[in-house]
Amino acid sequence: MPDPDSATPPPGNEPDPKLRPPRRERDDDDAPRPSLWGPAILIGLFLSLMLAMSWKNLVGSGxxxxxxxxxxxxxxxxxxxxxxxxxxxxxxxxxxxxxxxxxxxxxxxxxxxxxxxxxxxxxxxxxxxxxxxxxxxxDATPQLFSQFLFGSLFLMAMLLVVFFIMRRSI
CATH class of the missing domain: 3.30.720.210 (Signal recognition particle alu RNA binding heterodimer, srp9/1)
Structure with a gap:
């Protein structure tokens, strides 16, 4: 009776080396891609900060x-x-x-x-x-610099998202 823990396959079940496709060498294109968790976390933190700043004066106290x-x-x-x-x-x-x-x-x-x-x-x-x-x-109106800063940062975040999505689809 064959031992189930043995590393050798049972007779008659060996893979035919002629049917197996040849291994190819790794190209530079197959290099592992960096994880998207870092930029996703940064974008999430940025959007949370923008949301908190915009709601700061909207909610009254008492x-x-x-x-x-x-x-x-x-x-x-x-x-x-x-x-x-x-x-x-x-x-x-x-x-x-x-x-x-x-x-x-x-x-x-x-x-x-x-x-x-x-x-x-x-x-x-x-x-x-x-x-x-x-x-x-x-003053209820935001300053011009803060409007420009938040607008440009939001645009940059959206461009980064599009960049990473396009990079992943290639």
Missing amino acids: NEVDFSVFLKQLTAGNVSEVTLTGSHATGKWKVVLDGPEAGGKKLADTFSTHIPDPMREDPELRKLLRQVPKFKAD
Whole structure:
């Protein structure tokens, strides 16, 4: 009985050397190609960074309140800090709201609200905002250099992806 662990094939099952194709020498074209994991990870990190930077100012902190509630509290002097970014305002209350003025729920000490477009340029609202102890108005438009940088980096990333895809298909 033949031993299953033996390295020799059983008699009659030897491959015919005439049927086997001859081995060819390795050409330089058959050199192993570099892995695409490195560039793929870099592109993924770059896209994640761009996404995080673009959403940085879009998400407000604290409870979302109606503009009318914010305006009443601003007029009453209950706002200790405001940051205005475009048409979005975030800040802190002096006294935390609860009850009917907060819509029947207790709010956090921070708030965020959307300022309607007609009210953004209202001189009375600007005057009230300047009376807040910690008022800060951020420019909502990105700088030209950052727009150019992110636009060109995104274009370069896309060109790299196309380059690697085309290189793999040849």
